[in-house]
Amino acid sequence: MTVNTWEINVDLYGVDRKMNTNRDLSIAKSKRLDEFYTKMEDIEAELKYYRKHFERKKIFCNCDDPSYSNFWIYFKQNFNFINLKQLISTHYDREKPSYSLKFLEGMNISEDNPIRTNLEQNGDFRSPEAIRILEDSDIVVTNPPFSLFREYVAQLVKYNKKFIILGHINAVTYKEIFPLIKENKIWLGQSIHSGDREFIIPRKYRGILKNAKTDESGISTVRIKGVRWFTNLDISKRHEKLILYKHYNPEEYPKYDNYDAINVDKVADIPCDYDGVMGVPITFLDKYNPEQFEILGDSRYHDESDVANDINVLHGKILYRRLLIRRIQ
Numbered sequence: 001m002t003v004n005t006w007e008i009n010v011d012l013y014g015v016d017r018k019m020n021t022n023r024d025l026s027i028a029k030s031k032r033l034d035e036f037y038t039k040m041e042d043i044e045a046e047l048k049y050y051r052k053h054f055e056r057k058k059i060f061c062n063c064d065d066p067s068y069s070n071f072w073i074y075f076k077q078n079f080n081f082i083n084l085k086q087l088i089s090t091h092y093d094r095e096k097p098s099y100s101l102k103f104l105e106g107m108n109i110s111e112d113n114p115i116r117t118n119l120e121q122n123g124d125f126r127s128p129e130a131i132r133i134l135e136d137s138d139i140v141v142t143n144p145p146f147s148l149f150r151e152y153v154a155q156l157v158k159y160n161k162k163f164i165i166l167g168h169i170n171a172v173t174y175k176e177i178f179p180l181i182k183e184n185k186i187w188l189g190q191s192i193h194s195g196d197r198e199f200i201i202p203r204k205y206r207g208i209l210k211n212a213k214t215d216e217s218g219i220s221t222v223r224i225k226g227v228r229w230f231t232n233l234d235i236s237k238r239h240e241k242l243i244l245y246k247h248y249n250p251e252e253y254p255k256y257d258n259y260d261a262i263n264v265d266k267v268a269d270i271p272c273d274y275d276g277v278m279g280v281p282i283t284f285l286d287k288y289n290p291e292q293f294e295i296l297g298d299s300r301y302h303d304e305s306d307v308a309n310d311i312n313v314l315h316g317k318i319l320y321r322r323l324l325i326r327r328i329q
């Protein structure tokens, strides 16, 4: 079978069933449990890499109840230090009209109350009022609802906005997101490359999420694996070269049964001297430097009849989802 990698389509099913997906995240997504509050330590660990981007900018946190959101608190506390022009946050209410809070340059951030504006709509990021604020903003920073991630990113791209948002690594295989990754319009952030992250959740989620816990002070949390920052702002990690030490040999790096690409099981084992197409784990994106590699496609593609095919078949067995990459000579 011959497939032009430049024409490979990406998965239409979203989350890859073969990946080790996080059970609580799947439950949250299917039951639309969207109240996962980001911890300050995770926000600080990422946002410190973007200070030059924030200079004189209007920040919009569009999924952030200011009374809970650490994004709002972070920007409020650092407003003068990072020299912001404006901070605005909209509170979302499922059923009734909501409000926005705003700080402007020239205000005394530590003493003045934020400007509160009642909204006619409910603060939904898709509502015309929220879109008007979006259009007037420079950078959107938040953790949007997992269940609406595709739509959320599509809107940011449509309005040509800069952003730093939290999501799940599996989102890279979504048909709406993968082309953006491939075309270097979105990349993963600087601070999270592995492990899980803890989120504060409403107490009522405790009986629903398997790994939810409540501490002595009554705060409920859950740890989620595979969380990543997604951004389109430049960061230094994107320019760091992945140091490779292994050399290609056909025994260790067999070709797929049905496609002219070698299989690489671990990112650290990418051979430094193979010039053809390589199938690598999705976590390659944590190390991706577009000056070192190009992304050609995803291991699942759709043929002329729109039938999904997997490229990553080795000795008759379909392997975990792969990204197809090539070294830039």
Ligand SMILES: C[S@@+](CC[C@H](N)C(=O)[O-])C[C@H]1O[C@@H](n2cnc3c(N)ncnc32)[C@H](O)[C@@H]1O
Binding pocket: 034, 035, 036, 037, 038, 062, 063, 064, 065, 068, 069, 070, 071, 092, 123, 124, 125, 126, 142, 143, 144, 145, 146, 148
């Ligand atoms: C994952 S939580 C994160 C909250 C906050 N950004 C943080 O990181 O702590 C997503 C938030 O988006 C809100 N939300 C749900 N649907 C929304 C919508 N259509 N428009 C705006 N916000 C929404 C939820 O109420 C929830 O508070």
